[in-house]
Amino acid sequence: MPETPPSLSTSFPTHAAHHSAAQPAAPGAGQTGRLHDAFQNQLVLNYLDLAESLASRYAARGRERSDLVQVAYLGLVKAARGFDEEKGESFPAYAAPTISGELKRFLRDRCWTVRPPRRIQDVRTQLLHTAPDLSQSLGRVPSAQELASELGVTPAEVREAQAAGSSMHPDSLDSPDPWGGPTMGEGLVSPDQPIEHLEELVCLNEAIQELDPDDREMLYRRYYREETQVELGRRFGISQMQVSRRLSRILVWLQRRLLDEDQAGRSCPTAARTCSTETASRAGSGVAAKVSPRRA
Numbered sequence: 474m475p476e477t478p479p480s481l482s483t484s485f486p487t488h489a490a491h492h493s494a495a496q497p498a499a500p501g502a503g504q505t506g507r508l509h510d511a512f513q514n515q516l517v518l519n520y521l522d523l524a525e526s527l528a529s530r531y532a533a534r535g536r537e538r539s540d541l542v543q544v545a546y547l548g549l550v551k552a553a554r555g556f557d558e559e560k561g562e563s564f565p566a567y568a569a570p571t572i573s574g575e576l577k578r579f580l581r582d583r584c585w586t587v588r589p590p591r592r593i594q595d596v597r598t599q600l601l602h603t604a605p606d607l608s609q610s611l612g613r614v615p616s617a618q619e620l621a622s623e624l625g626v627t628p629a630e631v632r633e634a635q636a637a638g639s640s641m642h643p644d645s646l647d648s649p650d651p652w653g654g655p656t657m658g659e660g661l662v663s664p665d666q667p668i669e670h671l672e673e674l675v676c677l678n679e680a681i682q683e684l685d686p687d688d689r690e691m692l693y694r695r696y697y698r699e700e701t702q703v704e705l706g707r708r709f710g711i712s713q714m715q716v717s718r719r720l721s722r723i724l725v726w727l728q729r730r731l732l733d734e735d736q737a738g739r740s741c742p743t744a745a746r747t748c749s750t751e752t753a754s755r756a757g758s759g760v761a762a763k764v765s766p767r768r769a
Contacts, residue, residue: 516553516564517546523565524549527572531580531598541576548575589637597634599624680730688723695720 524545534539552568581594589597603623607615617628617635624631647656681689691709694700700708702716709716 490643513553516556520549520568521546521566523568524572526699527569528576530602531576541579544575544579545572548572551575555747561602589633593630593637596624596626596630597637600631600634600642677727680727683730684723684726689721691716691719 525542528538528541528545531541548571549568552564552571556562556564556567556572558564580598581588581591600620604615604620607619607623612617615623615629621628621631647716649656674695680693684692687709691705694705694708695702702713702720705716711719
């Protein structure tokens with residue numbers, strides 16, 4: 474038994490009703506409006522199976538079939554309202570693109586927790602229809618290259634579209650491991666970079682972006698590439714003493730920048746204290762940075 478379609482009789486504005494708002498109603502106008510409503514209602518009732526069939530094409534894991542069917546019904550109602558039988562077109566040929574368009578818009582706008590680019594969504598939809606047929610013809614799971622050749626896209630787009638499936642209903646970082654291991658969030662934390670320092674790193678990265686490109690380059694090469702002051706002096710065409718003074722100036726500026734953020738209400742006090750330890754006396758210590766200033 475088909476699912477209940479949206480209410481029909483109260484949702485169709487008729488041409489006769491619009492006409493009567495502008496001019497006095499002509500004799501028989503009410504009857505014409507009722508006939509027009511009856512015609513549209515009958516179209517919808519006759520083609521409920523068309524809407525359900527199109528909805529089933531977009532059924533997949535993470536998508537509620539009942540939601541898809543209701544959206545397809547709305548597309549069917551929209552098609553019935555816009556159909557003009559005097560143009561000689563068949564109603565199914567007119568309604569199918571309208572229903573499919575409503576379903577695609579629903580899937581694009583409502584079914585993604587983390588929404589990927591529209592191009593990747595389209596490729597993923599094509600994969601859902603192509604991959605089973607290609608697997609059957611090959612007798613095995615097709616590779617990304619084979620799927621890309623079949624769809625006329627790049628292998629990178631295929632891999633991205635396959636990975637995008639988890640964006641519809643991503644797993645929680647706090648979800649327990651079925652084998653009794655640590656949660657996903659605990660597994661992503663690096664032992665030498667605890668998650669509690671993440672906010673401090675974000676604040677520091679934002680401050681680094683305000684430096685001049687040459688200053689960022691010097692930070693990158695000193696603390697990420699671990700180049701010596703002598704090497705930096707040759708690279709930048711200055712003396713070792715000038716390199717030391719310049720590094721000191723940069724680190725003091727970062728310290729003040731982070732302290733100003735803390736006083737303004739942004740919580741980065743620990744990062745400021747950490748930065749304060751890297752003053753002129755330690756500018757050449759050679760301690761490697763955890764995050765590249767160049768890539769921040």
